Amino acid sequence: GENVEQHPSTLSVQEGDSAVIKCTYSDSASNYFPWYKQELGKGPQLIIDIRSNVGEKKDQRIAVTLNKTAKHFSLHITETQPEDSAVYFCAASISSSASKIIFGSGTRLSIRP
Amino acid sequence: GAVVSQHPSWVICKSGTSVKIECRSLDFQATTMFWYRQFPKQSLMLMATSNEGSKATYEQGVEKDKFLINHASLTLSTLTVTSAHPEDSSFYICSARVPQVANEQFFGPGTRLTVL
Numbered sequence: 541g542e543n544v545e546q547h548p549s550t551l552s553v554q555e556g557d558s559a560v561i562k563c564t565y566s567d568s569a570s571n572y573f574p575w576y577k578q579e580l581g582k583g584p585q586l587i588i589d590i591r592s593n594v595g596e597k598k599d600q601r602i603a604v605t606l607n608k609t610a611k612h613f614s615l616h617i618t619e620t621q622p623e624d625s626a627v628y629f630c631a632a633s634i635s636s637s638a639s640k641i642i643f644g645s646g647t648r649l650s651i652r653p
Numbered sequence: 654g655a656v657v658s659q660h661p662s663w664v665i666c667k668s669g670t671s672v673k674i675e676c677r678s679l680d681f682q683a684t685t686m687f688w689y690r691q692f693p694k695q696s697l698m699l700m701a702t703s704n705e706g707s708k709a710t711y712e713q714g715v716e717k718d719k720f721l722i723n724h725a726s727l728t729l730s731t732l733t734v735t736s737a738h739p740e741d742s743s744f745y746i747c748s749a750r751v752p753q754v755a756n757e758q759f760f761g762p763g764t765r766l767t768v769l
Binding site: 641 | 698746
């Protein structure tokens with residue numbers, strides 16, 4: 541089955557700097573790659589996603605890139621703010637498997653003031 | 654956007670009792686819902702896929718007789734933890750598949766279960 545690896549597990553950046561989180565996946569059939577933000581005691585919230593027919597997608601300060609050949613995808617957050625502090629999860633999904641979403645291990649992002 | 658709710662948001666029970674958690678899609682019909690479990694400082698692990706009107710599909714290693722799933726309507730799926738034990742204490746999160754949008758899911762706020 542699909543396996544998603546995520547790095548780093550923790551990340552601390554100065555407010556205003558950029559943060560990058562990287563993931564790899566194992567199943568070449570995966571075609572949907574969402575990113576979630578989870579705050580303490582809450583469910584995950586979708587912040588951006590990308591599908592396999594697109595290499596890059598941007599939404600204000602957040603961007604995601606996908607390299608299908610290398611099975612890599614990354615989340616980029618620019619101009620980080622204190623409210624960006626949370627746990628971020630990458631994930632992968634295959635349309636043919638009832639759309640099951642397989643999560644990475646998570647990255648705890650801390651923004652230093 | 655679509656909203657998924659869970660009830661209760663937290664529950665404390667005694668060992669050996671059963672606990673039911675509800676997952677509702679509030680403004681759309683969800684033929685497929687998913688149940689996840691998340692232990693502290695860990696990722697979400699898929700437990701089962703819940704399909705309206707049919708039996709749930711459980712992931713490997715998840716005991717179907719312990720975690721009973723019922724998806725009786727297009728807006729409600731329930732997870733019952735039977736004979737709960739302290740090791741079942743966890744954060745349970747449901748999600749609902751977004752209609753007509755491939756792969757996308759909306760997640761509920763989660764239910765914190767503590768078994769004493």
